Structure formats: C-alpha cells, structure tokens
Amino acid sequence: MLIKEDLMVDWDCNQMHGKGEFLWPDGRKYVGEYVNDKKEGYGQFTWPDGRIYDGDWANGKQNGLESYISGPGKAPKKGEWKEGKRVKWLTTENEVDKNGNDNDNDNE
Numbered sequence: 001m002l003i004k005e006d007l008m009v010d011w012d013c014n015q016m017h018g019k020g021e022f023l024w025p026d027g028r029k030y031v032g033e034y035v036n037d038k039k040e041g042y043g044q045f046t047w048p049d050g051r052i053y054d055g056d057w058a059n060g061k062q063n064g065l066e067s068y069i070s071g072p073g074k075a076p077k078k079g080e081w082k083e084g085k086r087v088k089w090l091t092t093e094n095e096v097d098k099n100g101n102d103n104d105n106d107n108e
Contacts, residue, residue: 032057055081065090 015037022030032043038060039045045053045062054076055066061084067076068086080087 053081058083060084062086 016034017036019033020031027048029046030039030043032039032045033041035041039057040059041057042055043057050069050072052069053062053066054068055062056064058064062081063083065078065080068079069076078090080090
C-alpha cells in the first residue's frame with residue numbers, strides 16, 4: 001500500500017513511471033525509479049529494522065553488484081543479487097567472501 005508520493009512520478013496507463021519516494025504502513029521505504037509499475041534502475045529500499053539495499057533493480061527485483069547494510073551502525077557489504085535473491089557476498093569486485101553467509105532476510 002502506497003502512503004506517500006513525494007518526488008516526480010508519472011502515471012502511464014494507470015502505472016507508476018519515473019522517480020519517487022514510497023512509504024508503506026509497516027515502515028518500508030523505497031526511493032528510486034519505476035518503469036511500468038515495477039522498480040527498475042537505481043533505487044534504495046529500507047526495511048523498518050534499518051536494513052538497506054542500495055543499488056539496481058530489474059523487473060521489480062534487486063539485481064546486480066550492490067551495497068547492503070544489515071542494520072543501524074553496521075558497515076555496508078557488497079554483494080551480488082539476481083532476480084531478487086542474494087547470490088553471494090563479495091570482499092572485492094571478484095572475490096567471494098566464504099564467511100559472509102549470514103541469515104539476513106535481505107530480499108524484499
């Protein structure tokens with residue numbers, strides 16, 4: 001349920017299109033781009049507990065090599081997401097952090 005729309009968002013055929021800020025009643029927040037009513041391009045999604053996904057979206061899902069913060073005061077981690085699921089944590093652009101697997105629910 002959308003409860004706030006602050007930035008420029010166009011409506012095309014009754015679908016969100018453009019950049020906007022969206023808040024849900026449970027405290028989730030998305031600031032970023034929409035195409036055909038789906039998150040697309042760059043955006044930042046924040047959960048009520050302080051987790052943050054900051055990066056690219058494709059077809060409404062997290063997608064790419066992006067930054068994730070698991071809560072307030074935590075250092076950002078780099079990870080790879082594909083179709084909304086975290087594939088792996090990265091310590092550098094090409095190196096997998098084999099100890100970085102935790103139980104965070106980092107998917108929207």
